[in-house]
Amino acid sequence: MDKETIPQELLDQRKSDKFNELLRKRLLPVIGITIFLVIWEVAVRILELPSYLLPTPSEIAITMVERFHDLLQNSWVTAYEMLLGYFLAIAIGVPLAITITASKTFDNFITPILLFFQTVPKISLAPLFLVWFGVGTMPKVLVAFLISFFPIVIDTAVGLRSISPDMIDLAKSMGATKQQIFTRFRLPTSLPYMFSGLKVASTLAVVGAVVGEFVGADKGLGYMLLVANSNLQTALMFGTIVALTVQGLILFYIIQFLETMLIPWHITVRSGKEQEFGTM
Amino acid sequence: MTEPYIQLKNVDKIYLTKTDAIEAVRDVTFDINESELVAIVGPSGCGKTTILKMVAGLVSHTGGTITIGGKIVDRPQTDLGIIFQDAVLLDWQDVLSNVLIQINIRGMDQSEYEQKARELLKDVGLDGFETKKPYELSGGMKQRVSICRALVHEPPLLLMDEPFGSLDALTREQISMDIQRLWMEERKTALLITHSIPEAVLLADRVIIMSPRPGRIVDIKKIDLPRPRRWDSLDMKFNEYTGEIRKVFQQQGVLALR
Ligand SMILES: Nc1ncnc2c1ncn2[C@@H]1O[C@H](COP(=O)(O)OP(=O)(O)OP(=O)(O)O)[C@@H](O)[C@H]1O
Ligand SMILES: [Mg+2]
Numbered sequence: 293m294d295k296e297t298i299p300q301e302l303l304d305q306r307k308s309d310k311f312n313e314l315l316r317k318r319l320l321p322v323i324g325i326t327i328f329l330v331i332w333e334v335a336v337r338i339l340e341l342p343s344y345l346l347p348t349p350s351e352i353a354i355t356m357v358e359r360f361h362d363l364l365q366n367s368w369v370t371a372y373e374m375l376l377g378y379f380l381a382i383a384i385g386v387p388l389a390i391t392i393t394a395s396k397t398f399d400n401f402i403t404p405i406l407l408f409f410q411t412v413p414k415i416s417l418a419p420l421f422l423v424w425f426g427v428g429t430m431p432k433v434l435v436a437f438l439i440s441f442f443p444i445v446i447d448t449a450v451g452l453r454s455i456s457p458d459m460i461d462l463a464k465s466m467g468a469t470k471q472q473i474f475t476r477f478r479l480p481t482s483l484p485y486m487f488s489g490l491k492v493a494s495t496l497a498v499v500g501a502v503v504g505e506f507v508g509a510d511k512g513l514g515y516m517l518l519v520a521n522s523n524l525q526t527a528l529m530f531g532t533i534v535a536l537t538v539q540g541l542i543l544f545y546i547i548q549f550l551e552t553m554l555i556p557w558h559i560t561v562r563s564g565k566e567q568e569f570g571t572m
Numbered sequence: 573m574t575e576p577y578i579q580l581k582n583v584d585k586i587y588l589t590k591t592d593a594i595e596a597v598r599d600v601t602f603d604i605n606e607s608e609l610v611a612i613v614g615p616s617g618c619g620k621t622t623i624l625k626m627v628a629g630l631v632s633h634t635g636g637t638i639t640i641g642g643k644i645v646d647r648p649q650t651d652l653g654i655i656f657q658d659a660v661l662l663d664w665q666d667v668l669s670n671v672l673i674q675i676n677i678r679g680m681d682q683s684e685y686e687q688k689a690r691e692l693l694k695d696v697g698l699d700g701f702e703t704k705k706p707y708e709l710s711g712g713m714k715q716r717v718s719i720c721r722a723l724v725h726e727p728p729l730l731l732m733d734e735p736f737g738s739l740d741a742l743t744r745e746q747i748s749m750d751i752q753r754l755w756m757e758e759r760k761t762a763l764l765i766t767h768s769i770p771e772a773v774l775l776a777d778r779v780i781i782m783s784p785r786p787g788r789i790v791d792i793k794k795i796d797l798p799r800p801r802r803w804d805s806l807d808m809k810f811n812e813y814t815g816e817i818r819k820v821f822q823q824q825g826v827l828a829l830r
Contacts, residue, residue, distance in 0.1 A: 458656045459639050461630045466677040467650040476677065557663040558704055 347527035356531040362516065369512040370501050371539055373429055376545070377436025378497040382490070385441050389448035393546070394474075406445065414439040414500065418507040419537035432504030439500035447492070451485025452478055459553050472485075483556040487551040494547050497538040574766065576603035577761045578627060578729070579799045584635030585622050595786040596622045600636070602780055606728075607759040611772035613817065614782030615826045620765045623787070624733050627763065628654060638731065650678070652729040653722030657737040659714035661706040661735060667693065668702040671720045678725060685724055689786060692720040696750050716750065720723035723754060730755070730762040744768075747804050748775060752800060774801050781820050791820050 329349045343351060356363060365374045392399045414435060421431035455478050463473045505514025513536050520528040551558070581601050587594040604610045612620050624654035625631035625636045626638060629649040638645040653674070671689040692697060696716040706714055712792055715735065722730060735751070736744040752775055755762060765773050772779045773795055781791040795813055821827040 337822055349586060446777070456658070456660060458660045461625070461628070462654060462656070463677065464630060464648040465628060465650060465652060465654050466674055467648075468677045472677060476673075477662070483664075555664065557707055 326344045337420030344524045344526045347530060351527045352530045352534070355525075355527040356534065359528060359531060363531060365531075366511060366516045367535050368540060370432075370498070370505065370514065370536070371419075373432040373504065373512065374436050374497045374501040374539070374543070376429075377433045377438075377500055378440050378493065380433065380437045381441040381444050381493060385444035386448055389452060391443050392445075392449050393452040408447070410442045414438060415503040418503050421504070422508045423482070427508045427510060431507070432501050432509070435504040436497045436500030441499040443489045443492040443496065443555070444486075446488075447489025448482060448486045451489075455481045460474070483555045487547065487555065487558075490547050491544060491551070494543045495540050497543070498536060502536060574606070575642060577608075578604040578763075579639045580623075580627070580636065581638075582636035583623075583626065583633050583638060584664065585626060585631070586634045587620065589667060590690060597787040600789055602792065604624070604761055604763060606761050608777045609755055609762040609764060609775060610780060611764040612777035612780045612782060613764070613766055613769055613772045614787060615784050615821075616767070617785050618782045619787030620782065622764055624763060628652060628731055628735060646747060649729075650728055652731055653725065653727045655715075655718055655722045655730070655732045655735040657734040659706070659711075659718040661707055661714055661717055666703045666705055666768050667698065667709070667717055670706065670717055671724050674721050674725050680725065682702060688726075689720065689724050692723055692754075693717075696720060712739050712747060715739060715743075715747060719747070719750065719754070722785040723760075726758075728758045728761060732762065732764045734765055734767065737767070744771070749803070751775065769814045769817050770810075773797075773810060773817070773827055774803070774806075779813075779817060781817055783824050791817075793817060794799050 333348045333350060336346055347355075388402075392402060400533050417438065418431065421434050425431045425434070434475065459474060459481070460479055463477050501512070502514035502517075505512040506518060509515040513532050517529055517532040517536075520526075520532060580603065582674075583600040584598055585596045587596055600619075600623060600633060602610070612623065614620050622631060624632045627645065627649075629645045629647050634674055640651075642647060656826060662673060665673065667778070668686075668689060669676075671693065672682055672685065675685045675689075690699070690702065693702060693716075696719060698720075701709065701713070706717070709717070715738075719735070722732075730750070736747055739747065748771055755775075764772070764775055776795055779793045779795060780789055781793065782788065783790045793813065795815060797813075801810075818827060
């Protein structure tokens with residue numbers, strides 16, 4: 293349709309739709325959170341709750357500013373462990389999924405083992421890693437790796453299998469080689485599934501790193517949380533939790549951004565109403 | 573007389589599954605001459621798709637022989653275009669690229685066929701949509717894209733497996749007319765599989781009628797109607813043909829006697 297022939301009302305409608313959408317998507321959550329914080333602040337003051345039980349949001353904010361340097365320094369440690377574990381999971385998980393879907397024999401050999409280990413609660417292995425590898429970075433990376441590994445392998449494998457048989461027949465009728473079928477048809481088809489696994493894993497990786505630190509560490513946000521806990525510095529505990537949450541969210545949104553860049557055709561990206569946070 | 577372009581002689585197909593063996597088609601013999609459009613009609617599960625895939629070399633046959641242009645079919649054939657019930661487009665590519673993937677995968681010169689692709693798209697009413705992505709198209713538009721993709725490399729053979737199967741009645745009529753027009757322009761050898769007796773009679777030079785599974789050929793009707801045939805000017809003769817085919821199905825117990 294030519295631009296000029298679109299009725300003005302429709303254009304106006306679109307403008308106001310856009311504005312309403314902006315209002316709904318951006319402004320309402322901010323208002324919601326603000327109201328929540330205000331109620332929290334007022335309630336704590338009226339009920340005169342002691343700070344070690346429940347600090348006010350303003351107290352948490354002040355503590356975070358005061359201890360900003362510590363928080364930042366420990367954030368780097370945890371971020372490093374989390375990212376290393378996460379990327380290791382991608383580096384091993386994606387090729388593994390490709391091999392599983394490419395070879396029936398390998399599939400039959402490895403999948404039962406994978407399913408078994410998937411049901412093992414990964415965080416329960418953390419103490420074991422401490423025994424094996426000491427208090428260094430290694431055990432934290434390993435827990436982060438293990439916990440984010442399975443969603444990546446499983447979703448990538450599901451994605452690689454999701455191609456329709458007709459699509460493969462079509463490719464063959466074009467004389468496509470095995471390699472072409474993989475790179476031009478199968479792999480692109482799998483991307484939406486793969487990204488859903490990557491997103492779930494991104495929120496789990498931070499859990500892995502923190503649990504690793506809980507078990508035994510001398511730095512990192514998990515360690516800082518434990519120290520604040522033993523000193524009854526509840527405001528600082530909240531501050532650490534906020535820092536952890538922000539960290540997880542940043543990774544999640546980076547992956548989500550890559551997803552919208554790489555697979556703009558994907559339906560959940562277009563409608564923008566998917567929720568793919570992992571819970572643990 | 574020249575040899576038929578496609579020949580099936582006593583073709584059998586038994587699918588082996590983990591638990592049992594399914595006899596899909598039995599002793600199927602027919603041929604398709606060059607530039608002829610042959611339709612297969614038959615009840616669901618009688619092996620129509622199986623026959624098409626065996627001709628394309630995508631499914632192996634367990635008995636008999638299939639030849640195309642005198643050559644035995646024993647591997648996926650590439651001198652053809654296929655249209656499936658679903659459009660199976662690449663979601664991540666635009667309409668033009670979805671047509672040109674055919675050229676691209678074959679390693680043919682893209683720039684040489686771009687014009688052809690655009691002409692085909694225009695022919696089916698999709699000019700202006702070249703840069704749209706499949707999710708921006710309706711089901712009928714997607715199927716038209718897949719028709720263009722099946723024709724862009726100018727194959728000598730066109731295979732169609734219920735190309736109207738997932739479309740609404742109005743779109744079916746339009747697209748069947750598109751197919752007749754494109755076929756009349758280029759006179760390709762074509763095999764059409766359909767559930768619909770009127771569609772088979774409207775489009776085909778000959779209609780092959782199949783029995784329920786295991787699918788056998790029970791009759792082959794030659795359709796002597798002038799072209800182009802149109803949905804709005806169907807006459808007595810058309811009704812006679814559909815009636816005859818209907819009767820064959822009734823004798824087979826596929827359609828109830830009134
Ligand atoms: N890959 C397969 N493995 C086992 N059995 C199969 C396979 N493909 C088809 N069959 C069986 O072969 C028979 C014929 O299937 P086919 O798909 O050729 O039927 P059709 O005539 O195309 O049916 P429809 O009209 O419903 O598409 C069916 O009974 C089906 O169950
Ligand atoms: Mg079928």
